[in-house]
Amino acid sequence: EVQLVESGGGLVQPGGSLRLSCTASGFTFSISSMSWVRQAPGKALEWIASINSGVGGTDYAGSVKGRFTISRDNAKNMLYLQMNSLKPEDTAVYQCGRGWDYSFRGQGTQVTVSS
DSSP states (O other), X not given: OOEEEEEXXXXXXXXXXXXXXXXXXXXXXXXXXXXXXXXXXXXXXXXEEEEOSTXXXXXXXXXXXXXXXXXXXXXXXXXXXXXXXXXGGGOEEEEEEETTTTOEEOOOEEEEEOO
């Protein structure tokens, strides 16, 4: 059974940082590209970053480029999202997804950026 479990969300002040983690199981993680997406209340799902398998080429949405970093540890079946310089508009539920089309996603972890 494919499973993706996100963790690491929480409440952070503007300008702060958080590191999200995603634990993957039930599929061959090391050969799978992976993505992070987010959904804010009342808004559409937004893709924010993806990473290839292997050498791990990455791509980012313009809204997070330069502030967020996606990475992976294939030995641990883990995906990460380092988020720096957080803004109130980054408030959302963050989900990790399998593939560039994030066709399968986890339940998500809430990130709230507020003073």
